[in-house]
Amino acid sequence: MANSVTDICNSALQRIGANTILNILDNSPEARACNVAYDSNRRDELRKYRWRFAITRVVLAPDATTPAFDYTYQFTLPSDCLRIIFPSDYQNDWLVEGRKILTNDGTSLNLRYITDVTDTTLFDASFYNVIAAALAIDICERLTQSTTKKQMVIKQYQDDIAAAKLADSMEINFVDSPDDSWESARV
Numbered sequence: 001m002a003n004s005v006t007d008i009c010n011s012a013l014q015r016i017g018a019n020t021i022l023n024i025l026d027n028s029p030e031a032r033a034c035n036v037a038y039d040s041n042r043r044d045e046l047r048k049y050r051w052r053f054a055i056t057r058v059v060l061a062p063d064a065t066t067p068a069f070d071y072t073y074q075f076t077l078p079s080d081c082l083r084i085i086f087p088s089d090y091q092n093d094w095l096v097e098g099r100k101i102l103t104n105d106g107t108s109l110n111l112r113y114i115t116d117v118t119d120t121t122l123f124d125a126s127f128y129n130v131i132a133a134a135l136a137i138d139i140c141e142r143l144t145q146s147t148t149k150k151q152m153v154i155k156q157y158q159d160d161i162a163a164a165k166l167a168d169s170m171e172i173n174f175v176d177s178p179d180d181s182w183e184s185a186r187v
Contacts, residue, residue, distance in 0.1 A: 003120050003128055009034035011132035015156065016140045016149050033139040041134045045127070046114055047082045049164070052171065053124045054117045055085065060109040063100075071095065073106030083114040126164035133157035 010020040013030055021031040024038065046054050060075040067074050077084070077099045084096065094103040101109065117123070123131070133156050140150040 003123065005038060005120055008120065008128060008132050009038060009135065011128070012135035012139065013143075015133065015136040015153055016144050016146075018139075018143045030139075030143060033142050034135065037135055037138040041138055042118075042131055043082060043116065045131050045134050046117060049161075050085060050168075051114065051124060051127055052168065053122055053127065054082075054114045055112055056115045057110070057112050060101075060111055062106040062108070067100075067102050071102035072104045073102070075101045075103070075109045075111075077101065078111075078113065078115075080116040081113045082116050085112040085114065124164075126160070126167050129160040130157070130164055133160045 006021060006024050009024055009031075012034065013020050018030050019028070021028060021034065024031055024035050058078060062073040063076055065074070066072060077096075084101070086094075094101055096102075101111075103109070133153060136153045137150060137157055140153055141147065
């Protein structure tokens with residue numbers, strides 16, 4: 001999906017019935033509203049969910065400096081990390097403080113996280129709809145002075161989130177569990 005920031009902003013503007021723009025840097029009320037709200041909404045929506053297109057993996061080495069107390073090691077988060085995704089089997093004691101992960105296990109840290117994706121050509125189609133709806137919510141009252149339109153866009157946002165979750169659930173490879181003796185006896 002080769003969409004630009006301006007395309008996403010125009011989708012948001014269309015959702016609220018506002019004039020579209022040629023460029024997010026235009027000197028119009030619509031462009032200024034989008035320019036102010038776009039980046040914070042993009043980051044917020046990336047952080048809220050485990051968007052598969054935004055997940056990345058790294059192996060971190062412990063920092064040379066150690067925490068002052070309670071933990072033995074610390075790891076610096078990557079600069080583009082918006083949200084940490086630890087594996088469900090990660091049982092070690094850990095804590096996030098600022099841009100550091102504190103833990104007592106210092107060999108290395110296998111980290112999955114949501115990265116700060118800015119290249120719109122990498123966005124999933126569902127994310128495109130969600131970010132456009134989130135942006136529309138944010139700019140709606142400023143441009144339309146209509147709380148009714150805002151409520152309609154909020155409903156559309158909720159529908160877009162539900163559709164994105166449904167699509168995401170279909171992209172997981174579930175392994176069938178072995179037949180239970182009770183289940184196989186009935187067959």
